[in-house]
Amino acid sequence: MDTSDEKKLEQLGSFEISDQMLRLAQNNQRQNIFLNAGRGNPNWINKKARLAFNRLVEFGLSESERTISEGDLIGYTKQQDMLTRFKEFLSPETKEIDAFFLQMLDYSQQLGIDTEMFIKELTDGVLGNNYPVPSRVLKNSEIILNHYLESILYNGASLADQTDIFPTEGGTAAIVYIFNSLRENKLIRPGDRIAINTPIFTPYLQIPELADYELVEVNLQSTEDNHWELLPSELKKLADTNLKAFFIVNPSNPGAKALTPSALNEIKKVLIKHPDLMIITDDVYGTFVEDFQTIYAVAPHNTLLVYSFSKLFGATGWRVGLIAAHKENVFDRLIRQLPNDEQRQLNQRYHFVVMEPEKLPFIERLVADSRSIGLYHTAGLSTPQQIMEVLFALTHLLAGKKDAYIDASRSIIQQRYEDLHNVLGISTDDTKGNSKYYSLINIYELAETRYGKAFRQYLASHFEYIDFLVRLAEKNGVVLIDGVGFGTEAGQLRVSEANLPTPDYERIGRQILEILEEYHDIFKKADTSGK
Ligand SMILES: *Cc1c(COP(=O)(O)O)cnc(C)c1O
Numbered sequence: 464m465d466t467s468d469e470k471k472l473e474q475l476g477s478f479e480i481s482d483q484m485l486r487l488a489q490n491n492q493r494q495n496i497f498l499n500a501g502r503g504n505p506n507w508i509n510k511k512a513r514l515a516f517n518r519l520v521e522f523g524l525s526e527s528e529r530t531i532s533e534g535d536l537i538g539y540t541k542q543q544d545m546l547t548r549f550k551e552f553l554s555p556e557t558k559e560i561d562a563f564f565l566q567m568l569d570y571s572q573q574l575g576i577d578t579e580m581f582i583k584e585l586t587d588g589v590l591g592n593n594y595p596v597p598s599r600v601l602k603n604s605e606i607i608l609n610h611y612l613e614s615i616l617y618n619g620a621s622l623a624d625q626t627d628i629f630p631t632e633g634g635t636a637a638i639v640y641i642f643n644s645l646r647e648n649k650l651i652r653p654g655d656r657i658a659i660n661t662p663i664f665t666p667y668l669q670i671p672e673l674a675d676y677e678l679v680e681v682n683l684q685s686t687e688d689n690h691w692e693l694l695p696s697e698l699k700k701l702a703d704t705n706l707k708a709f710f711i712v713n714p715s716n717p718g719a720k721a722l723t724p725s726a727l728n729e730i731k732k733v734l735i736k737h738p739d740l741m742i743i744t745d746d747v748y749g750t751f752v753e754d755f756q757t758i759y760a761v762a763p764h765n766t767l768l769v770y771s772f773s774k775l776f777g778a779t780g781w782r783v784g785l786i787a788a789h790k791e792n793v794f795d796r797l798i799r800q801l802p803n804d805e806q807r808q809l810n811q812r813y814h815f816v817v818m819e820p821e822k823l824p825f826i827e828r829l830v831a832d833s834r835s836i837g838l839y840h841t842a843g844l845s846t847p848q849q850i851m852e853v854l855f856a857l858t859h860l861l862a863g864k865k866d867a868y869i870d871a872s873r874s875i876i877q878q879r880y881e882d883l884h885n886v887l888g889i890s891t892d893d894t895k896g897n898s899k900y901y902s903l904i905n906i907y908e909l910a911e912t913r914y915g916k917a918f919r920q921y922l923a924s925h926f927e928y929i930d931f932l933v934r935l936a937e938k939n940g941v942v943l944i945d946g947v948g949f950g951t952e953a954g955q956l957r958v959s960e961a962n963l964p965t966p967d968y969e970r971i972g973r974q975i976l977e978i979l980e981e982y983h984d985i986f987k988k989a990d991t992s993g994k
Contacts, residue, residue: 469927477948484936491940499942505961508777512854514560523590588850595843611856618756630844634771634784644832653677658709661950664716691718695729702733708741714748714898717957721752721896745769751898763789794825879960879968886972907954928953939974
């Protein structure tokens with residue numbers, strides 16, 4: 464690839480560059496096995512929740528056959544005595560997963576859930592035999608999901624019974640719905656300033672810039688020097704009342720670090736000066752940090768929480784995520800404070816679907832807007848997806864104090880992180896907030912450490928910054944993701960510790976060093992010929 468091609472490539476987003484790299488890597492010159500450490504998609508999945516889903520489908524089919532049974536055409540389930548039949552259906556002596564359901568019944572009873580209704584909800588849910596009703600979230604499912612969020616993300620704050628949840632098609636849909644409803648409800652307008660923690664997952668940089676939104680982004684920067692930690696001094700900027708909203712990925716992607724307790728404290732202080740600040744936090748990586756605490760736990764009235772099951776449970780294909788909001792929140796308050804004519808417009812907007820549109824909470828507006836309002840009554844995440852979320856959540860809630868599955872997910876990425884760093888001879892960052900889901904490798908820094916400052920300068924001034932990434936793919940078949948699209952300085956490459964078998968991380972380290980050595984050979988020749 465020549466320099467002009469590389470310059471064109473540098474205009475693309477990180478993931479689009481990565482797609483190009485995949486093509487190069489698959490036909491790499493050295494015929495190495497092709498290694499894609501670009502994607503955040505994990506290479507593990509959760510077994511228990513999937514077994515449980517399967518079992519519920521089996522039970523649901525037997526229930527359906529009780530009402531109509533004409534070959535493959537079977538009927539609708541009936542509530543009466545379903546719980547009794549479910550208990551009879553279970554055989555925990557021979558089927559390990561059935562013990563999970565017995566435990567689930569106990570647990571849901573403790574939460575005050577009507578287990579008769581819950582079994583019907585789960586059974587019909589996996590069968591997908593009805594529209595999602597209520598459209599935002601199934602009733603008992605919301606209770607379970609709330610307890611899950613409280614357990615994994617709040618670190619002691621108890622908010623489960625004060626929080627509304629809207630399950631969505633992954634975190635992706637959650638992000639899109641939020642931007643859209645904020646705009647439709649005039650909470651963000653073209654030209655508004657919003658703060659973003661950078662470097663960040665590209666959609667958060669790209670969406671605000673799009674013509675529909677035209678938002679002005681203010682970066683709260685974390686840097687390599689601070690090990691990608693977002694410092695309280697940066698967070699102080701949020702006290703500026705010209706900032707409408709703060710979008711954050713926490714723990715971050717690609718920096719992988721969680722906000723520290725003192726950073727969370729700074730946010731609380733900022734809100735005293737700026738009580739109208741809207742915060743949207745994407746906590747998909749929260750479970751990879753011990754004792755993680757979300758911003759929502761310390762600032763529930765100002766914060767929308769986005770969560771996804773994709774990463775922890777290896778469920779990217781399921782498209783399962785959610786939005787959570789406190790019942791008392793700044794979004795509802797700001798809508799009530801809009802000028803009268805704008806409120807009238809909004810009431811007009813939502814009056815097709817509710818009697819008192821002025822009372823429609825923001826989270827319900829998200830549901831309605833997600834289906835262009837007119838289809839509000841058939842909005843909502845598909846019921847099998849909602850139940851899958853519930854079952855994922857239950858694997859954790861029933862695990863007791865120590866969730867072996869979460870521990871295993873942490874140690875697998877920990878191992879890969881260490882292997883990569885050890886081969887490269889880079890020191891590891893073992894601070895508590897480091898999720899280690901991703902690493903940023905600074906190629907220029909690595910060049911200097913191994914071969915000295917002159918070589919670093921040569922590398923930076925004689926080649927496009929993307930050149931290293933291209934060579935790594937073209938020659939050695941290794942795909943990483945360029946950090947510039949996420950908002951890092953040139954030379955940072957993101958390695959995902961999630962998506963390759965563990966032994967591959969040492970290989971990736973060695974391939975990086977090999978390419979670096981080849982540049983160094985070019986440098987040496989250039990150096991001597993110049994003398
Ligand atoms: C991977 C990821 C998600 C998950 O998105 P899904 O649509 O649920 O798969 C959300 N946010 C960030 C920042 C991510 O990196």
